Amino acid sequence: xxxxxxxxxxxxxxxxxxxxxxxxxxxxxxxxxxxxxxxxxxxxxxxxxxxxxxxxxxxxxxxxxxxxxxxxxxxxxxxxxxxxxxxxxxxxxxxxxxxxxxxxxxxxxxxxxxxxxxxxxxxxxxxxxxxxxxxxxxxxxxxxxxxxxxxxxxxxxxxxxxxxxxxxxxxxxxxxxxxxxxxxxxxxxxxxxxxxxxxxxxxxxxxxxxxxxxxxxxxxxxxxxxxxxxxxxxxxxxxxxxxxxxxxxxxxxxxxxxxxxxxxxxxxxxxxxxxxx
Amino acid sequence: xxxxxxxxxxxxxxxxxxxxxxxxxxxxxxxxxxxxxxxxxxxxxxxxxxxxxxxxxxxxxxxxxxxxxxxxxxxxxxxxxxxxxxxxxxxxxxxxxxxxxxxxxxxxxxxxxxxxxxxxxxxxxxxxxxxxxxxxxxxxxxxxxxxxxxxxxxxxxxxxxxxxxxxxxxxxxxxxxxxxxxxxxxxxxxxxxxxxxxxxxxxxxxxxxxxxxxxxxxxxxxxxxxxxxxxxxxxxxxxxxxxxxxxxxxxxxxxxxxxxxxxxxxxxxxxxxxxxx
Numbered sequence: 001x002x003x004x005x006x007x008x009x010x011x012x013x014x015x016x017x018x019x020x021x022x023x024x025x026x027x028x029x030x031x032x033x034x035x036x037x038x039x040x041x042x043x044x045x046x047x048x049x050x051x052x053x054x055x056x057x058x059x060x061x062x063x064x065x066x067x068x069x070x071x072x073x074x075x076x077x078x079x080x081x082x083x084x085x086x087x088x089x090x091x092x093x094x095x096x097x098x099x100x101x102x103x104x105x106x107x108x109x110x111x112x113x114x115x116x117x118x119x120x121x122x123x124x125x126x127x128x129x130x131x132x133x134x135x136x137x138x139x140x141x142x143x144x145x146x147x148x149x150x151x152x153x154x155x156x157x158x159x160x161x162x163x164x165x166x167x168x169x170x171x172x173x174x175x176x177x178x179x180x181x182x183x184x185x186x187x188x189x190x191x192x193x194x195x196x197x198x199x200x201x202x203x204x205x206x207x208x209x210x211x212x213x214x215x216x217x218x219x220x221x222x223x224x225x226x227x228x229x230x231x232x233x234x235x236x237x238x239x240x241x242x243x244x245x246x247x248x249x250x251x252x253x254x255x256x257x258x259x260x261x262x263x264x265x266x267x268x269x270x271x272x273x274x275x276x277x
Numbered sequence: 278x279x280x281x282x283x284x285x286x287x288x289x290x291x292x293x294x295x296x297x298x299x300x301x302x303x304x305x306x307x308x309x310x311x312x313x314x315x316x317x318x319x320x321x322x323x324x325x326x327x328x329x330x331x332x333x334x335x336x337x338x339x340x341x342x343x344x345x346x347x348x349x350x351x352x353x354x355x356x357x358x359x360x361x362x363x364x365x366x367x368x369x370x371x372x373x374x375x376x377x378x379x380x381x382x383x384x385x386x387x388x389x390x391x392x393x394x395x396x397x398x399x400x401x402x403x404x405x406x407x408x409x410x411x412x413x414x415x416x417x418x419x420x421x422x423x424x425x426x427x428x429x430x431x432x433x434x435x436x437x438x439x440x441x442x443x444x445x446x447x448x449x450x451x452x453x454x455x456x457x458x459x460x461x462x463x464x465x466x467x468x469x470x471x472x473x474x475x476x477x478x479x480x481x482x483x484x485x486x487x488x489x490x491x492x493x494x495x496x497x498x499x500x501x502x503x504x505x506x507x508x509x510x511x512x513x514x515x516x517x518x519x520x521x522x523x524x525x526x527x528x529x530x531x532x533x534x535x536x537x538x539x540x541x542x543x544x545x546x547x548x549x550x551x552x553x554x
Contacts, residue, residue, distance in 0.1 A: 021298060025312060029348035033310070035302060065354055066362045068342070071306035076361070077342055084353070085343045086551075087361040089519060110519060111552065242366060242387060274363075274551055275388065 081240035125272035358517035402549035459500035
């Protein structure tokens with residue numbers, strides 16, 4: 001299912017046409033699509049009634065889905081990390097621009113507040129303080145007077161919480177700059193008390209197309225450990241709480257590092273990711 | 278969008294056919310539906326690439342939705358109370374039967390545990406203790422030695438929590454029996470320390486088709502207050518946290534009762550309703 005919106009939309013009057021597609025894609029399954037410019041439950045009701053009568057009620061299951069709204073000014077469909085279709089209660093677009101790196105959207109949801117969406121992925125919302133608290137050690141760490149390195153974190157959530165804890169210095173590095181900057185720090189012998197990796201989620205599989213992400217994650221981890229003081233701590237996230245397979249793969253990777261590492265983990269659920277909290 | 282599943286499904290081999298529907302429902306919007314028996318992102322990628330080239334990249338927005346799975350053994354689409362389309366992470370059907378009153382489904386979700394679905398509405402899940410605690414007064418009430426009347430509550434959540442609190446007697450009444458049973462109690466002068474109304478949600482509007490629900494709710498409320506001891510308390514729910522309009526309408530109704538009532542409210546979010554917690 002694909003929608004393309006062309007620049008004409010605003011200049012033309014809407015033409016109200018209905019299209020009904022009735023199909024038997026496999027024996028025993030009948031699908032009906034009603035496409036129209038406005039909700040049209042009356043027609044679907046009549047169709048269902050007629051089919052029930054024609055088929056003498058010989059139907060195992062009927063399922064009707066809420067209308068999918070396509071081409072609307074506000075797009076409410078943003079899939080979850082595990083690829084499920086979810087309609088958010090988004091009521092307005094706050095910001096929508098292409099930067100040199102990516103498409104940046106801020107959408108407002110009644111439940112979650114402003115949601116940052118980067119290249120179509122739900123990134124972080126005003127509701128998601130549990131995420132930020134977890135990736136900073138959940139209030140058990142003393143950041144006062146410390147040197148903190150944030151990798152990524154462009155939504156500003158970690159920065160906003162970290163400054164409250166009076167560290168000596170916070171350094172934030174864009175995802176695109178991470179590798180060269182970290183390499184420079186290694187050369188210079190620059191070290192940090194905390195490295196917080198808020199870059200990308202761990203891949204869901206080790207399939208070939210995911211390999212580059214694993215390589216990137218390993219490279220960042222390797223460099224991070226080199227810039228970490230002996231008493232320092234490295235914090236990162238894995239993937240969404242439901243993707244237990246991805247999280248297990250990550251733990252496997254930790255066992256394969258050049259230096260042995262000890263780690264602990266905590267599961268928190270992110271409200272705007274539609275996870276159970 | 279409607280699916281009908283006929284009893285043939287299990288007996289026939291699947292026929293793999295693709296159907297692509299390309300449509301310009303209004304000027305400036307082009308929609309493409311790809312219907313197939315298995316995921317087919319390669320074809321959608323090729324279509325999108327071709328269209329970008331044909332339209333010289335003159336496209337404002339492209340949106341691709343995850344495949345909607347129709348006619349599957351496990352149905353994962355259960356709309357929220359405010360009518361949004363949501364795909365749950367349901368992995369198996371635990372129970373699916375028609376009772377004399379309604380269709381009863383228990384579906385298992387990795388996040389929410391077992392979910393009770395009555396006539397297609399998500400009712401309560403194993404994750405939803407906050408709902409049950411809230412409708413019982415959130416631990417601030419002393420049920421020991423008290424007489425408790427539960428109206429509805431067929432999922433057993435309230436009953437399960439109430440018995441732990443050692444009341445003298447818990448009476449549960451089916452929604453269908455509520456009016457005659459309450460009327461009988463009023464006649465007999467039978468009273469309760471707690472009446473917990475776990476029947477239906479308040480309507481979203483006062484439109485004609487919703488009137489019967491409002492009348493039912495008012496009748497139940499009126500009868501409940503008559504069987505309540507002077508020191509008694511009446512607990513109920515309104516509707517989902519997002520439906521602020523429905524909740525405001527309910528408060529309006531409380532001002533119209535024959536006897537003046539005082540009330541307090543608390544908002545809790547129900548995990549399996551995909552509400553923010």
